[in-house]
Amino acid sequence: MAVAVAEPRIAVARRRIVQSDRVLVGALAGLALIALIVVAGPFLWHYDANAADLTAQLAAPSADHPLGTDNLGRDLLARVLDGARTSLGAGAVVVVAGAVLGSVTGLLAGALGGMVDTALTWLTNSILCFPSIMLAMAVVMALKPGIPAVVIGLSIHSFPWYMRTIRGEVMRIAALDFVKSTNAIGATQGRILFRHIFPHLISTIVLQMAAVFGASVLSLAAMGFLGMGAQPPTAELGAMITEGQQFFLTGQWWLAAFPGLVLLIAVTLTTIVADRARELLDPRGEYIVAD
Amino acid sequence: MLKLILKRFGVAAATILGASLFSFFLLRKLPGDPARLVGGELADEATIASLRHSMGLDSPLPQQFWNYISASFHGDLGFSYSTGQPVSDLVRTRLPATVELGVTGVVTAVLLATVFAAIAVYRKKRGADVSLRVASSLAMGSPPFWLALVAILLLSVNLGIFPGPEGRLSPSLAPPPTVTGFYTVDSLLSGQFGTFVDAARHLILPALTIAVGPFAFLSRLFRSQLRNTMREPFIVVARSRGLTRGSVFLRHAVPNSLLSLVAATAMLTAETMTGSVLVEKVFGWPGVGSMTVDAILQKDFAVVQGVILLSATLYVTVSFLADIVYVVVDPRIRAGAK
Numbered sequence: 001m002a003v004a005v006a007e008p009r010i011a012v013a014r015r016r017i018v019q020s021d022r023v024l025v026g027a028l029a030g031l032a033l034i035a036l037i038v039v040a041g042p043f044l045w046h047y048d049a050n051a052a053d054l055t056a057q058l059a060a061p062s063a064d065h066p067l068g069t070d071n072l073g074r075d076l077l078a079r080v081l082d083g084a085r086t087s088l089g090a091g092a093v094v095v096v097a098g099a100v101l102g103s104v105t106g107l108l109a110g111a112l113g114g115m116v117d118t119a120l121t122w123l124t125n126s127i128l129c130f131p132s133i134m135l136a137m138a139v140v141m142a143l144k145p146g147i148p149a150v151v152i153g154l155s156i157h158s159f160p161w162y163m164r165t166i167r168g169e170v171m172r173i174a175a176l177d178f179v180k181s182t183n184a185i186g187a188t189q190g191r192i193l194f195r196h197i198f199p200h201l202i203s204t205i206v207l208q209m210a211a212v213f214g215a216s217v218l219s220l221a222a223m224g225f226l227g228m229g230a231q232p233p234t235a236e237l238g239a240m241i242t243e244g245q246q247f248f249l250t251g252q253w254w255l256a257a258f259p260g261l262v263l264l265i266a267v268t269l270t271t272i273v274a275d276r277a278r279e280l281l282d283p284r285g286e287y288i289v290a291d
Numbered sequence: 292m293l294k295l296i297l298k299r300f301g302v303a304a305a306t307i308l309g310a311s312l313f314s315f316f317l318l319r320k321l322p323g324d325p326a327r328l329v330g331g332e333l334a335d336e337a338t339i340a341s342l343r344h345s346m347g348l349d350s351p352l353p354q355q356f357w358n359y360i361s362a363s364f365h366g367d368l369g370f371s372y373s374t375g376q377p378v379s380d381l382v383r384t385r386l387p388a389t390v391e392l393g394v395t396g397v398v399t400a401v402l403l404a405t406v407f408a409a410i411a412v413y414r415k416k417r418g419a420d421v422s423l424r425v426a427s428s429l430a431m432g433s434p435p436f437w438l439a440l441v442a443i444l445l446l447s448v449n450l451g452i453f454p455g456p457e458g459r460l461s462p463s464l465a466p467p468p469t470v471t472g473f474y475t476v477d478s479l480l481s482g483q484f485g486t487f488v489d490a491a492r493h494l495i496l497p498a499l500t501i502a503v504g505p506f507a508f509l510s511r512l513f514r515s516q517l518r519n520t521m522r523e524p525f526i527v528v529a530r531s532r533g534l535t536r537g538s539v540f541l542r543h544a545v546p547n548s549l550l551s552l553v554a555a556t557a558m559l560t561a562e563t564m565t566g567s568v569l570v571e572k573v574f575g576w577p578g579v580g581s582m583t584v585d586a587i588l589q590k591d592f593a594v595v596q597g598v599i600l601l602s603a604t605l606y607v608t609v610s611f612l613a614d615i616v617y618v619v620v621d622p623r624i625r626a627g628a629k
Contacts, residue, residue, distance in 0.1 A: 125306045138318065268433075
């Protein structure tokens with residue numbers, strides 16, 4: 001056990017992931033595969049997402065069109081690939097924007113305290129009492145329907161979560177002995193914050209990003225579904241479900257089924273990864289305690 | 292204790308003020324002139340100017356905000372130009388449908404989550420636990436509006452178990468006389484049993500769809516809370532005094548873990564508002580959510596602002612009440628505050 005104590009937490013976690021957590025490895029592999037397919041989509045599949053073929057309208061899944069075609073005869077596989085790129089890409093933008101904004105405000109609130117802390121906490125409390133979709137809808141109304149407005153709205157809604165956890169962590173770590181001793185040997189406040197405290201926050205931030213990603217992708221799709229996100233002819237998974245809705249109940253189930261299934265798989269895998277990673281990295285998590 | 296409650300109340304009030312400030316200025320940044328939207332494209336400048344005056348749009352922004360806040364304290368949320376009705380009337384007619392749906396959904400979620408999490412933790416074999424984790428991961432990952440569509444296709448269209456997306460009642464039935472605004476309750480109060488069955492059948496599918504997200508969240512939370520409680524020293528002590536595992540579990544572990552659900556359930560009220568916007572849209576449920584979607588697409592800013600203020604107030608009030616419950620029920624929090 002003496003060896004394990006000297007080993008950094010991340011390294012212990014990495015060793016344990018590979019040794020024991022097949023679920024996590026499987027989920028990560030699945031996500032990596034999705035990312036690869038989504039990025040390489042246009043090279044893998046020869047149909048164009050926006051090429052209408054009026055001789056092949058609403059065709060059921062077949063060898064030529066594995067997921068069928070839509071009411072304009074566009075190949076659904078190509079559109080799902082395109083749509084997944086839009087949805088997952090926009091979700092990634094929300095995650096990064098929220099993380100940057102949340103880290104900066106969290107560091108400021110945690111390190112400065114006082115008025116800055118009070119003001120930022122008030123602001124984030126006020127933002128958090130809106131449901132995420134409500135906030136996104138308000139931004140859409142103030143700007144115009146489309147993915148940029150939705151991304152702005154969801155980023156505003158996601159940064160308070162980062163800010164809260166980071167603020168708490170900064171305050172906790174700043175009270176630890178190693179920070180006090182760094183201060184005693186004359187390090188500046190800025191150096192302590194960025195060289196000594198920030199590295200300890202990275203696992204917290206990454207966990208938060210994983211949790212935000214799944215929720216953001218679903219909210220983006222929801223906004224697309226309501227007609228306030230992606231505008232036609234942009235392929236986006238939520239908007240594609242809306243387009244397929246009218247045909248769904250008349251027998252052309254594939255139009256709405258496949259985009260939803262892709263959302264389901266991607267978000268479920270993210271949730272599993274976020275969950276497992278939390279158990280491995282969070283010092284209060286059960287795996288670490290059991291060690 | 293009173294001091295603590297007053298402090299929490301102050302925070303809650305400040306939060307609502309912040310939320311209304313935020314929504315007010317966001318919506319005042321609206322491109323286009325609200326007076327022009329009300330007056331229409333063809334109205335001349337003089338009409339627009341008088342509209343601007345009567346809507347209070349020509350006074351300075353802080354003044355406008357003050358007018359808005361003081362009016363909303365009197366229950367006046369402004370005027371919806373797209374429907375020609377006061378926003379408060381619109382909300383009053385729509386709110387019972389949303390509350391009936393939301394409450395049924397959240398209660399279903401809480402019940403299912405506690406029962407299944409308790410079974411998963413109590414059973415020593417891993418099967419139950421693994422199935423709960425799989426189920427909650429899938430529930431967390433599924434888009435609610437898509438799930439609603441699939442449920443309608445399978446259970447309504449193909450199997451005919453539930454009615455299709457036609458709102459709260461079959462078109463042939465008249466709503467029961469209004470007492471609470473909840474069709475299921477009102478129909479029972481007036482003794483219309485047939486209407487009750489119909490209203491309940493219309494309620495089940497949307498409520499279950501709404502329950503999926505909260506179920507995923509609550510079952511995870513309750514599961515980990517129960518597992519932690521089972522490791523507490525007082526559980527070991529109770530067992531060492533000869534109580535059976537079952538009785539320790541039901542009489543000590545479960546009650547002590549249930550408290551953690553209070554705050555989470557409060558938080559889920561806001562989540563449910565989000566969920567209901569989508570589910571109402573799919574099921575044609577005539578609630579606040581579907582009204583909001585229509586209002587946004589028609590740029591009816593008074594309605595949107597009213598709904599935003601309402602949902603923020605609801606969220607803050609519920610989490611304030613949850614805080615109070617903790618302070619009253621859990622002596623450890625009172626001790627910590629001194």
